[in-house]
Amino acid sequence: MKLSIVVPCYNEEAVIGRFDDQLRAVLDRLAVEYELCYVDDGSRDGTLPRLRALAQQHRSTTRYLSFSRNFGKEAAMLAGLRAATGDAVILMDADLQHPPGLVEKMLDLYQLGHDQVIARRSRDGDRRLRTALSRLYYRAVNTWIDVELVDGAGDFRLLSRKAVDALLALPEYNRFSKGLFSWIGFDTVTFDYRNAAREAGETKWRFGSLVNYGIDGMISFNCRPLRAAIYAGLSLATLAALYACWVIGAAVAGGVTAPGYVTLVAIIAGLGGLQMVMLGLIGEYIGRIYYETKRRPHFLVKESDGAAPAPAPAHASAPPGTAAAAPRSR
Structure with missing residues (x-):
């Protein structure tokens, strides 16, 4: 062998x-x-x-x-x-x-x-x-x-x-x-x-490289984070509806009062942060689709000893009308 x-x-x-x-x-x-x-x-x-x-x-x-x-x-x-x-x-x-x-x-x-x-x-x-x-x-x-x-x-x-x-x-x-x-x-x-x-x-x-590598592992082989975003959104919508019902009930029973500023700010900040996380997650998937559609080569060889790597499979090659430059050999 x-x-x-x-x-x-x-x-x-x-x-x-x-x-x-x-x-x-x-x-x-x-x-x-x-x-x-x-x-x-x-x-x-x-x-x-x-x-x-x-x-x-x-x-x-x-x-x-x-x-x-x-x-x-x-x-x-x-x-x-x-x-x-x-x-x-x-x-x-x-x-x-x-x-x-x-x-x-x-x-x-x-x-x-x-x-x-x-x-x-x-x-x-x-x-x-x-x-x-x-x-x-x-x-x-x-x-x-x-x-x-x-x-x-x-x-x-x-x-x-x-x-x-x-x-x-x-x-x-x-x-x-x-x-x-x-x-x-x-x-x-x-x-x-x-x-x-x-x-x-x-x-x-x-440390930063390890974090990025970990994120790659998390999203490279599934779309479950996007599904989790749906469940998180539904859960928050349910909690918001329940909270709205509680506020309305309290207002009907005891009248409208001023307190609630801190709660309101906390809710807005929390939801805003969650939305940014979800947008970043969606953007990460879209970015990967963007790079895939470019169909650029994974690498360019500037020099070799004459043993250049085999070309990529036909379905992964460059679009018609383009040509790959031959690497310089020694």
Whole structure:
């Protein structure tokens, strides 16, 4: 069999050499043909020159792509999956938080007939607050969305060619891979591993990025928040009608009095805030529809070693009359 390793990279100059050495040491002792597909996601440091050097040093087993700018990890993973030619594909990060030594275990489980082999990290070493918030989020999101997200199960996984082809057949622009992995299904097995510390560089996941990623997960695979807005509106309308009846009854029984200013202001402010939340929610869905209708490519490749990713499926290609520019190869 042939194994492809897809590695998205963004400002990983400090660690990419160690990652390549450790991963290659594991792969060389396995009885498997392999290729390493690095995807530079518009890095601003020396990541791209390092990838050029690796591709020059290991011509037969190493390929790379470089984006014209930072398009995000989702686009980088998609580009790597399109470029991969193996019978199985492993997605992993270059910061060594995904231990290369687990590749052998993934292959063993793949040989048993599984189409997805997921390495689920433990939360050992994480702050208690972060662990609690993460568990709360996954518990909440799984009550909303149409697929199941597993806490600790991320991008570090092996996918069979059948699973890869299924992912590449999904043309949506707004991609949330955790949900897509779960949505395609197939035979899946999960094993746990101890969380590893980042060996160099800084994490790209800030608090704001995590919040935005969480929102993507909440609304990417369902429209239940919109349904909740309907129920919230009906509930508030019912409460408002009951309150109006109470005010009218009190006025008939005791006459009209001046008190009620604070209550009125509180109600107006509360309803106004709720309306803004609902409008923002609706706007988020409309914005996603807007981006989907543009049909722009997920990424642009400015440079490669000659192994450009396969084109998108026909139903996801650009409109008739347009042409895609060929990337510059080295």
